[in-house]
Amino acid sequence: MAATQVIRSEWTKIRSVASTVWTLSLSVVVTIALGMLISALSKNEFDSMDARQRLNFDPTYISFAGMSLGQLAMIVFGVLVVSNEYSTGMIRVSLSAVPQRATFLFSKVAVATGLALVVGMATSFITFFLGQSMLGSLKASIGDPGVLRAVLGGGLYMALIAMFSMGVAAMLRSPMLSLGILMPFFFLISNILGNVGATKKIGRYLPDQAGSKIMQVVRPVDDDTPYGPWGGLGIMALWVVAALVGGYVLLKRRDA
Numbered sequence: 001m002a003a004t005q006v007i008r009s010e011w012t013k014i015r016s017v018a019s020t021v022w023t024l025s026l027s028v029v030v031t032i033a034l035g036m037l038i039s040a041l042s043k044n045e046f047d048s049m050d051a052r053q054r055l056n057f058d059p060t061y062i063s064f065a066g067m068s069l070g071q072l073a074m075i076v077f078g079v080l081v082v083s084n085e086y087s088t089g090m091i092r093v094s095l096s097a098v099p100q101r102a103t104f105l106f107s108k109v110a111v112a113t114g115l116a117l118v119v120g121m122a123t124s125f126i127t128f129f130l131g132q133s134m135l136g137s138l139k140a141s142i143g144d145p146g147v148l149r150a151v152l153g154g155g156l157y158m159a160l161i162a163m164f165s166m167g168v169a170a171m172l173r174s175p176m177l178s179l180g181i182l183m184p185f186f187f188l189i190s191n192i193l194g195n196v197g198a199t200k201k202i203g204r205y206l207p208d209q210a211g212s213k214i215m216q217v218v219r220p221v222d223d224d225t226p227y228g229p230w231g232g233l234g235i236m237a238l239w240v241v242a243a244l245v246g247g248y249v250l251l252k253r254r255d256a
Contacts, residue, residue, distance in 0.1 A: 006098050006107040014111060017084060023077040024115070027158070028123045031070030035127040038065035039134035046138060058218035059140040060150045063131025067154065067215070070123065071161045071208070074116060075182050078165025081112040082247075083175040101252050109166050109244065113159055120158030124151050146217040146229075153214030153233060160233075160240050164207055167243025171250050211236030 014020050042062050049057070085091040098104040128151045132139035140147050169178040186208050194203030203209055204225055213225065213232030227235065 003103055003107060006103055007111055009097075010108045010111040013085075013108075014081060014115065017080070019084075020077055020080050023073045023080065024119050027070045027073035027077065028119060028126075030073060031064075031066035031123050032127045032130060034066030034069055035063045035131045036066075036134050039063050039131040043135050043138055052221065056218065056220045057138070058216060059132065059135050059138055060128065060144075060147050060217040061215055062135070063128050064124070064150075064154055064215045066127060067157065067212070071158065071186065072183070074120070074158050074161045075165045075186065076179065077116065078112065078162035079169040079175050079178045079182065081108060081162075082166045082169035083173060083178055086173045087175055102248060105170060105248055105251055106244075109163065112166060113163050116162035117155060117159040120162075121152070121155030123158065124154030128154070140217065144217070149229065150215045150217050153229065156233060157211045157214060157236070160211060160236050161208070163240045164236075164243050167240065167245075167247045170247025171243070205235060207236045207239035210239075 039059075039062055042057075042059075046054070046057070085094055095101065095104060098107075128142070128147075132141075142148055142151065165178070165182055168182055169175070172178045172181070190203060190206045190208050192203075193199040193206065194209050196203075210227070210232040213227070214229045216229060225232075
């Protein structure tokens with residue numbers, strides 16, 4: 001089967017599965033709503049902040065506060081795109097129709113990533129503008145230094161989260177096992193490693209912590225991270241490549 005036919009087939013699969021559509025929609029709603037809420041609360045608390053907190057105040061990054069929960073839905077989307085066929089048994093039919101496993105996997109990843117990127121970019125711009133409207137006089141402008149990079153980076157970050165989740169799901173095959181590893185990894189382990197002094201230098205190289213640097217405009221005064229915004233996104237991209245390569249190697253070696 002030609003690559004264009006495989007891509008068209010994967011697009012049809014994604015559109016026809018209600019759960020993938022709902023998870024993307026949830027990602028948009030949660031990210032925007034929480035970003036607006038945190039922005040409004042930050043505006044009300046600004047007058048009570050001390051000098052150090054005001055120096056670290058980053059109106060752009062504050063509007064992306066909802067990304068922490070929005071990425072949860074994006075993780076689910078990435079896992080479901082890959083593992084749905086395993087849980088339903090349709091993977092055997094798919095691999096019979098497309099025996100070239102590289103074509104099969106990377107067509108699926110390309111279609112899902114394209115969709116995640118479009119949704120991520122739209123979400124990033126909307127949450128930025130609505131978040132800034134909540135901040136009032138404290139708001140940043142899209143033309144300010146570093147702001148457009150941060151907004152574009154927010155969309156890229158969401159797409160990379162989905163890609164990483166697809167790679168993990170391709171390795172593990174089971175949706176429950178994939179989510180059972182990814183959820184604690186991003187929402188518990190990463191936070192613990194990043195906030196404990198002894199492991200902080202390790203935590204900063206995890207995909208979510210490194211990648212989220214792209215959304216920062218104001219660098220905290222006590223931040224000694226040895227890489228910048230694009231360096232952090234690059235580290236996240238390396239995690240994504242490793243996950244996808246691992247997924248492909250295991251897909252190629254084992255039976256459906």
